[in-house]
Amino acid sequence: MTGAGDTPKRTIWVDDDGRTVVVIDQTLLPHVFATEKLATLEDAAVAIETMVVRGAPLIGATAAYGMALGLAVDPSDEAVEGAVVRLLATRPTAVNLQWAIREMEDVVRPLPAHDRAQAAYAKAAEIADTDAAMCSAIGDHGLELIESLWEAKGQQGRIDVLTHCNAGWLATVEWGTATAPIYKAADAGIPVHVWVDETRPRNQGASLTAWELGQWGVPHTLIVDNAGGHLMQHGLVDLCIVGSDRTTASGDVGNKIGTYLKALAAKDNGIPFYAALPSSTIDWTIEDGIAEIPIERREPEEVTHITGQAPDGSLVQVRLSPSDTPAANDAFDVTPSRLVTGIITERGVAQADKESLASLFPDRTI
Numbered sequence: 626m627t628g629a630g631d632t633p634k635r636t637i638w639v640d641d642d643g644r645t646v647v648v649i650d651q652t653l654l655p656h657v658f659a660t661e662k663l664a665t666l667e668d669a670a671v672a673i674e675t676m677v678v679r680g681a682p683l684i685g686a687t688a689a690y691g692m693a694l695g696l697a698v699d700p701s702d703e704a705v706e707g708a709v710v711r712l713l714a715t716r717p718t719a720v721n722l723q724w725a726i727r728e729m730e731d732v733v734r735p736l737p738a739h740d741r742a743q744a745a746y747a748k749a750a751e752i753a754d755t756d757a758a759m760c761s762a763i764g765d766h767g768l769e770l771i772e773s774l775w776e777a778k779g780q781q782g783r784i785d786v787l788t789h790c791n792a793g794w795l796a797t798v799e800w801g802t803a804t805a806p807i808y809k810a811a812d813a814g815i816p817v818h819v820w821v822d823e824t825r826p827r828n829q830g831a832s833l834t835a836w837e838l839g840q841w842g843v844p845h846t847l848i849v850d851n852a853g854g855h856l857m858q859h860g861l862v863d864l865c866i867v868g869s870d871r872t873t874a875s876g877d878v879g880n881k882i883g884t885y886l887k888a889l890a891a892k893d894n895g896i897p898f899y900a901a902l903p904s905s906t907i908d909w910t911i912e913d914g915i916a917e918i919p920i921e922r923r924e925p926e927e928v929t930h931i932t933g934q935a936p937d938g939s940l941v942q943v944r945l946s947p948s949d950t951p952a953a954n955d956a957f958d959v960t961p962s963r964l965v966t967g968i969i970t971e972r973g974v975a976q977a978d979k980e981s982l983a984s985l986f987p988d989r990t991i
């Protein structure tokens with residue numbers, strides 16, 4: 626990966642001991658850059674649950690390494706089963722979790738127990754490297770879209786992209802999904818500017834996407850979640866690109882809560898709305914996203930409280946609402962395929978429908 630900034634732009638790796646897994650603690654960003662060592666299967670599961678790591682592809686890669694950590698201690702059939710159950714229980718919406726665990730099972734289950742740990746580390750590394758390569762390819766295909774828009778504008782002004790949540794390199798292994806085309810466009814000299822939705826309640830846009838874009842040197846502006854429609858009405862958005870946690874075989878896009886409202890506003894204003902995702906995010910077993918994508922419901926405290934940096938540098942949590950106010954916290958929503966202009970994958974851009982996705986991935990459909 627290229628781009629400005631000194632921070633290494635890979636999110637998961639194996640430590641020098643050849644066994645411990647290292648991740649970036651995303652709960653501390655943008656205020657503190659710190660890594661966390663995952664020494665056990667349980668460490669990996671807790672890191673996913675507590676969102677030390679988050680973002681669909683990185684959840685998958687962490688789960689894969691979590692299985693390797695578990696099998697390094699106990700490679701028995703029972704331990705494989707226990708690892709699968711524990712990791713699957715961490716977060717429900719991102720299908721990359723199930724995908725990665727299935728890939729790991731396919732490799733380790735047929736092996737004799739004493740060969741499993743080594744094979745698991747190798748497979749987890751392959752999953753991580755493949756994710757990085759898929760995101761880079763997503764960037765190449767998305768770059769072509771941005772180049773076309775730039776040509777259509779007569780190479781005047783700038784390209785304004787609106788994104789929601791963090792579908793950046795922090796959410797993947799490298800590059801990101803929604804951000805990969807942005808980074809490649811910036812690296813290619815196209816003046817691209819990003820409107821960054823803050824993304825309540827956990828503010829992944831404000832804390833993670835804004836930080837990433839700053840590290841890369843991409844001009845950006847943080848906006849409240851309610852501002853996107855207004856900006857679109859005033860001609861200030863050329864395209865929207867978001868990520869996904871689970872996209873159905875028919876192109877319904879599950880992503881961070883609030884994505885659907887951006888897609889509605891984009892449709893009303895004739896603005897292209899793309900979802901960028903690796904094929905590991907496509908759930909080929911379902912078609913009706915609203916009925917079938919499981920939506921994670923998180924703690925109400927994420928809505929009633931907010932975390933930020935105090936003047937003394939410490940991270941503090943403060944209450945926003947009256948102490949007895951009930952709060953609902955559905956973490957994801959589903960954007961129906963009719964609102965999605967296209968799906969940017971590692972194999973190219975598909976229309977958001979069953980036929981187009983199947984023709985890009987004839988080997989994956991079931």
Ligand code: MRU
Pocket residue numbers: 679680681682719789790791792793796797801802803829867868869870880881956
């Ligand atoms: O709850 P999070 O932070 O894990 O949600 C992340 C998102 O919604 C991302 O948009 C999605 O995982 C795509 S990541 C490339």
